[in-house]
Amino acid sequence: MGARLRARLAPYWLVLPAWLWLVIFFVVPTLIMLSVSTMTGNLLDGFKQTFHWSTYSDGWDAYHVQFVRSIVYGLVATVLCLVIAYPVAYWIAFRGGRHKSTLLFLLLLPFFVSFVIRTQSWNFILSDNGIVLSPLKHWHVLGKDYHVLQTPMAVVGGLVYNFLPFTVLPIYVALERVDPALLEASSDLYANKATAFTKVVLPLSMPGVFAAVLLTFVPVASDYVNATILGGPKTTMIGNIIQTEYFTNSDYPTAAALSFILMAALLIGVFAYARVLGTEDVLEMAAA
Amino acid sequence: MNNPLDALPPDLVRGMTMPRLSRRRALQVGGLSVLGLSLAACGIPGAPGSKLGLHAAREEITKFWTEHAKNTGQLNFENWPLYIDVGKGSDHPSLDLFTKETGIKVKYGEDIQDDDSYFGKIQPVLAAGQSIGWDIIVITNGIYLDKLVNLDYLIPLDQNAMPNFYANASPLVLDPSFDRGNVYTMAWQSGMTGIAYNPKYVDREITSWADLQDPAFKGKIGMFADIEDTPNSALCAIGVNPETSTEADWRKAADWLKKQRPLVRKYYQQDYVGPLSKGDLWISLAWSGDIFQANASGSNLKFVIPKEGAPLWTDNMCIPVHAQHPRDAMTYMDFVYQPKIATMLAEYINYVTPVPATQPLILADAKAATSKDDKEALTELADSPLIFPSQADYSKLHRYRVLDSAEEKIWDGLFEPIYES
């Protein structure tokens, strides 16, 4: 009887340490942040709980431009990531042959170097008269005063660059699981390559695409480092605002409120997307 | 100087006995007395409590320094990056000399990246009545230094222990408007905020703030995302002395900045030098020392103090409350005001040194230098108006506007949205 009970309790013991850690350092802080978002006060006098919910609407009024911009950049970057990543994942999965591991390693290798250094290097490469723009200007492909840095293009480019592996890997894993026998079967049934792709491979890879969108869109929309390093006054993202409110203005309630609005927007978007896809178990998708 | 609080300006003392007191002055005095309390209790955070009278406050501070009369042998000094002399390896010759002459070991940190985020980091610790682990920190005059003073987070200096300072400090940093009587601070280095430009792309002479609004430079203009430099420069640009500016002036300055905004490429933290050298920027708001150092690294940039005047700022050494080695801090702070030490620092840091007597010493080092590069570099240093501004330059330089907390709200509200959104 003791052994049966022990066996039934086993999963709870296994789960306990990690669960405790997440509750104490993830769930509780989130609740505290919720409580901070309705406080009022300032650094000198301290903050008190006043259930001041209008901080949320004030935050939206002041910064909805940056919110919308972040979502837009997020969507554009995610779409670009998908467009770039899918063929790469397909290439490695179906054409990699013996060298699949090597190619995957090559893909991940640049990310061994700190992303701050990598993004700073783009500052150098995309400089107005640097190694990319200079020849283009010389051959009059671009105007003399054309610049990439400090435009949305640079920020979105940086986002796509830094988050590409998050897109490639889930799609790769999903494609890798496609049984080659299915492709054989489809060609036996006189499907050409395009049909085989759209009717067999693409649908089977959708769970991977979903995971890719989730793992790409969320961090991209909430990033602020790319906007700081590569952007200008008109590319400020909501992440920049939140960071400023915390550290420059010490306006913790506004910062907390903005963080919640961001998280709510992203989670709603993710669940809506899951609905549209018709997937039943969102968790199963993401847990891949 | 027998009574440490004789350093308090007479007008402050006078002001105390007059019925109307500006809020800031009231905080200063009240702060001193409360600070005296907290020093005595050694661990109670500086919360407004019962206020001592000035005499009692003086007594507390004298008592504090008498209790901490001896060096402990350890100093923790926190500074900005690359803001001290560096020797061949990772050593700092001036710190080594300090250890040799006083026996005090120094732990040196370079984690202060900017005033606002550093303040954001230390404020919660100090509010909880804990030590931040550093005995000297370096803070620029401005909003955050004012906050540190107003929140009673700084220990008043021992005025009896500053002989080198009072002997050698330049008039610019002696009794400055942001810390009358040097109650809390001794200057580390000063600098000017002016206009830098790349002559490769700008073929005319730059002389005025209006040049930063020139549509010919559209998309190639740099400004700072800074609550001090940008607004105070804009005040100079509209022909107003920032130190005496009014709210109406601030609105005009904000309009000047808003008019400039479509032309600005980016509001930089402090990373404008790279883009300026590469041609991503042609003209920018700039710090004098940065341009000097950039040119020493191979760039060819020019720096001008615009004819309307320009801001002058000072980075100051101060002692945070609950510092564990305050006497060692005083010893060091006065140590660097010896001309020979100040020279060691000036030759590396390339900002405006607070000790004018370094100029002949640098020239002497230039004469004695063995390598041609060193000779050139040192002579340039001694002759540079960016390091030793002339009298004429000084007349054009103005300090930042000192703000009380009500004014600060208005100032922030006017200027922050310009560069932060």
Added chain:
Amino acid sequence: MTALAGEALELAEEHNAPQRRRRRVHGRWVLPLWGWLVLLWLFAPIGVMIVFGFNNYTGKFNTTWQGFSLKWYRHLFALSDLTTALENSLSIAAIVTVIATILGTFLGMALGKYRFRGAGSVNLLLFANIAAPEIVLGAALLSMFLTLGIPRGYWTIVIAHVMFSIAYVAVTVKARMAGMDPALEEAARDLGAGPVTTFFKVTLPMLMPGVLAGALLTFALSIDDYIITSFNNGNTQTFPLWVYGASQRNGGSVPAQVNVMGTLIFGFGVLVAVIGFAMNREKKVRDNG
């Protein structure tokens, strides 16, 4: 993401069978060309970083090429704060990897092997943790530390990093666990092994690729983390924080030591990849032979 990398690499090895012959098709070169262009694009900034580690500049600014020099390799540890930051990053990553791998492995095992009440909510917790943006995770943790008056520093960084890593390890191990044949553990039990012996001799070895993949990516995520760390680091500097600070402040001068360190870390990564690749080839030979 850990799950994916781990799985991806495993699947790549398992499916490394040579391709069947196909009819020659037009445009077959498009896909590889795309792939190699993307890889080239990914490596471009690394190249810039490596090159500027050899720049012979004096003074503060490493922006224009001034000639070749190895001096930064000689004076790699000249900036004591940078060195401390790098040491902090490495030690934090090591500690975090150990803690997160242990906690996450147990969690993943439980989720993959057992059906128990509360499994659904644990899954939801993991999903929320992975889906929440870094800035929210970091800011929330900061809110708690501020409210409770806990000073931020080295250990709060460790806490934060473990917090976001557990989920990735758990999900990897869970996937691996779910794919494992339960018959093996039963067989061990039938042969008289107790639960602990079963774990160490049967379960763990089978889980090992998932555990290692989780550990490897926890290490990589921790050592390169910026956003969460910047909210919770207090006065402690880590390598990404130091580099970011240097790039934004102090004139924007990032000393070449940073480039050299980045180059060496990258080189180490290449070495690990090559060793892994060689080991795999040897294993394949052994398996097939």
